[in-house]
Amino acid sequence: MACFLQRVKATESKNLLAAKKRKIRVAFRKNRGKKSRAGHELREAIRQDDLDYLASGERVSGKGNLSRYRTVIAEETEQGQDLIAELDVDRDRCLAGRVLSIVGSHQCKVEGEDGKVYVCAVRQILRTLSQNARNAVVAGDRVLFEPERGEQGMILRIEPRHGVLGRGVGRSHQLLVANVDLAVIVVSAVAPHFKPNLIDRFLVSCEKGAVKPIICVNKCDLAEWQKLLPVLGQYAILGYQTVFTSAITGLGIKQLARMIRDHQTVFSGQSGVGKSTLLNAIQPKLGLATSDVSSDSGKGRHTTRTAILNQLDQGGWVVDTPGIRQLRLWDVTREEVEGYFIEFRPFVRFCKFPNCMHVSEKQCGVRAGVADGLISAERYSSYLKIISDDLDSG
Numbered sequence: 001m002a003c004f005l006q007r008v009k010a011t012e013s014k015n016l017l018a019a020k021k022r023k024i025r026v027a028f029r030k031n032r033g034k035k036s037r038a039g040h041e042l043r044e045a046i047r048q049d050d051l052d053y054l055a056s057g058e059r060v061s062g063k064g065n066l067s068r069y070r071t072v073i074a075e076e077t078e079q080g081q082d083l084i085a086e087l088d089v090d091r092d093r094c095l096a097g098r099v100l101s102i103v104g105s106h107q108c109k110v111e112g113e114d115g116k117v118y119v120c121a122v123r124q125i126l127r128t129l130s131q132n133a134r135n136a137v138v139a140g141d142r143v144l145f146e147p148e149r150g151e152q153g154m155i156l157r158i159e160p161r162h163g164v165l166g167r168g169v170g171r172s173h174q175l176l177v178a179n180v181d182l183a184v185i186v187v188s189a190v191a192p193h194f195k196p197n198l199i200d201r202f203l204v205s206c207e208k209g210a211v212k213p214i215i216c217v218n219k220c221d222l223a224e225w226q227k228l229l230p231v232l233g234q235y236a237i238l239g240y241q242t243v244f245t246s247a248i249t250g251l252g253i254k255q256l257a258r259m260i261r262d263h264q265t266v267f268s269g270q271s272g273v274g275k276s277t278l279l280n281a282i283q284p285k286l287g288l289a290t291s292d293v294s295s296d297s298g299k300g301r302h303t304t305r306t307a308i309l310n311q312l313d314q315g316g317w318v319v320d321t322p323g324i325r326q327l328r329l330w331d332v333t334r335e336e337v338e339g340y341f342i343e344f345r346p347f348v349r350f351c352k353f354p355n356c357m358h359v360s361e362k363q364c365g366v367r368a369g370v371a372d373g374l375i376s377a378e379r380y381s382s383y384l385k386i387i388s389d390d391l392d393s394g
Contacts, residue, residue, distance in 0.1 A: 188274060247277045276289065
């Protein structure tokens, strides 16, 4: 009887998750169009009752760059809290592949099931459906593409994603990588400066994207890294994996290699923290380009220009991402942030007000935890800094 109930529940879950095909209307912006006439010219022609005043090659009025619409057959499946439209394609004509890197604005390198690497363009409708994102396709994406002449192709569909890492840029969402299960958050002990607040932002982004984080403090040969043990200790107590490394002395390289073995991993962090150098130390034949920190600004130079997916000899894949200067959270409201600070959770129930933001409210359980030394004051300051940003603008 128990086995029967399990089968029934599994069938019900499968039906709930099943994609429903339906017609959707997609707005396409015109690739080109005539320049709309200045309003004063039309008004002048009407006043003189002489439409010949207008050049015959121009339209009197028009929609300018207004969208045109097309109806497509798509499937809607839930991915996180969003409905994702997946285009209905002829699978018999397609190959399945994985995106290795982005080439230019609308092309990428895809490794197909046949082992070949294709340079693929991205179908325009996919870019249109991803209008809220800066990039329709990212490294790590599983795609269906139609091979064309030579080793070229056209990506027709992006398969549902899991394990994503992204950030907000302006009013759009920039995905850094997709389909990973580990994120190595690389920070440096010195040059550029050690930034715990950036670690906390990455931890929020990782939990939001269902990716397990590893905190890696690199360049330990340039500083007395033992002084950072209390700071990293507070993360270790919370259950986060931490590691100290140096590509020069070899400190922690084998340990880090063991952590990422047989996993799909992304290395992310500021420019100049040594992400590419660490990967070269783990697998020298990767030959990733590296550079020193600028002596003028003390900040890292952008050496890695695009996210690149590489296979590891020890098993698994790794993505080296371009360095970032700041990480603005995307699709995270102020009210959500407390849930991503796992040490807050036991104390929230002692707050007097259900909508307590733990800033200046009376009888706040979280603030009491900070006062009693049960919550790190540095982590609490980081929380305040995050919620002070305009998170809702994304």
